[in-house]
Amino acid sequence: MIIQKRIEDWFSSIFSENVIKIVEKYILYLASIGFIIHLSLIFLKNYGYIDLDFLGSRLLSNPISALYTPFSFILIYEAFLLIYYLPRSFTTAVGKQYEIISLIVIRKIFGDIPMVDLNSNWIENVNNLQLIYDLIAIIIIFFLIFLFRKAQERLPKKSVSEKLDRFIASKKLVSIILLPILIVICVFSFSKWFNLAFTVESLDQNLNYLFFNEFFTLLILVDVFILLLSFQYTERYSQLIRNTGFIISTILLRLSFSASGLTSLVLIVSGIVFGLFILLIYNAMEKEKLKSIN
Numbered sequence: 001m002i003i004q005k006r007i008e009d010w011f012s013s014i015f016s017e018n019v020i021k022i023v024e025k026y027i028l029y030l031a032s033i034g035f036i037i038h039l040s041l042i043f044l045k046n047y048g049y050i051d052l053d054f055l056g057s058r059l060l061s062n063p064i065s066a067l068y069t070p071f072s073f074i075l076i077y078e079a080f081l082l083i084y085y086l087p088r089s090f091t092t093a094v095g096k097q098y099e100i101i102s103l104i105v106i107r108k109i110f111g112d113i114p115m116v117d118l119n120s121n122w123i124e125n126v127n128n129l130q131l132i133y134d135l136i137a138i139i140i141i142f143f144l145i146f147l148f149r150k151a152q153e154r155l156p157k158k159s160v161s162e163k164l165d166r167f168i169a170s171k172k173l174v175s176i177i178l179l180p181i182l183i184v185i186c187v188f189s190f191s192k193w194f195n196l197a198f199t200v201e202s203l204d205q206n207l208n209y210l211f212f213n214e215f216f217t218l219l220i221l222v223d224v225f226i227l228l229l230s231f232q233y234t235e236r237y238s239q240l241i242r243n244t245g246f247i248i249s250t251i252l253l254r255l256s257f258s259a260s261g262l263t264s265l266v267l268i269v270s271g272i273v274f275g276l277f278i279l280l281i282y283n284a285m286e287k288e289k290l291k292s293i294n
Contacts (some may be wrong), residue, residue, distance in 0.1 A: 031070035245278030
C-alpha cells in the first residue's frame with residue numbers, strides 16, 4: 001500500500017494539471033516558432049535570397065507545406081497525452097493512438113500537396129492519386145474514430161475494487177517510466193534523421209514517420225506488458241480477447257509505417273476497423289452477461 005501511494009503521488013506530480021498546461025504552452029510556442037521559421041525559409045528560397053536546393057526537400061517549395069512543422073509538434077504533444085491517458089483504460093489509450101495516426105495522415109497531406117500537378121491527368125499522375133487516397137482515407141479514419149468513441153461510451157462502468165486500484169497504480173508506474181523514454185526516443189530519432197538527411201542529401205528521408213516508428217513499436221511492447229499485468233486482476237475471456245485484439249490493431253498501425261502509398265493507408269484503416277469490431281463484439285458480450293445476471 002505504501003508503494004502504491006508513492007506511485008500515485010509521483011504520477012499526480014509529474015502529470016498534474018499545471019504540468020500539462022505548461023507542456024501545452026511550450027508546445028504551442030514551439031509550433032508557432034517552427035511555422036514562422038519554415039514559412040520564412042520557403043519565401044527566402046522562392047524569391048532567390050537563399051539556395052536550399054541541395055537539401056532536395058519538397059517541403060521547402062510551397063507555403064502550405066509550412067503547416068507540416070506545427071503539426072509535428074502537436075503530434076509530440078499528443079504522444080505525451082497518450083502516456084498520460086494510459087492508466088485510465090486500454091480502450092482510452094487505443095482511441096488516443098487512433099487520433100495520433102489520423103494526425104500523422106493529415107500532416108502527410110500537407111507534405112503531398114506541393115507534389116500535385118494540376119496540369120496533368122489526375123488519374124495518370126501518381127502524386128495526384130496519392131493526395132486523393134490520403135483525403136479519402138482521413139475521412140474514413142475520422143468516421144471510424146467517431147464510431148469507436150461512441151462504442152466506448154457504451155462500455156459498462158466498473159466498480160472500484162482493491163484489485164483494480166492496484167492495476168491502475170501499475171499502469172501509472174508504466175506511464176512514469178515511459179515519459180523519459182519518450183524524450184530519449186524523440187531526441188535520438190531527430191538526431192538520426194538529421195545525420196541521415198545530410199548524408200543522403202534528402203531532408204524528406206523517412207520524415208513522415210520520424211519518431212513514431214519507434215514510438216509505436218514501444219507501444220506494442222507496453223501493451224503486451226499491460227496485458228500480462230491484467231492477468232493478475234482478471235480472468236474474463238472477453239476482456240483478455242479485447243485487450244489482445246487492441247494489440248493486434250496497434251501492430252497493424254505500426255506495419256503501416258513500413259509500407260508506402262495506398263498500402264500504408266489500407267493498413268491504417270484495417271487496424272482501426274479491427275479495433276472497432278473488437279470493441280463492438282466486447283460490448284455485445286458484456287451486454288449479454290449483464291442480461292444473464294439480471
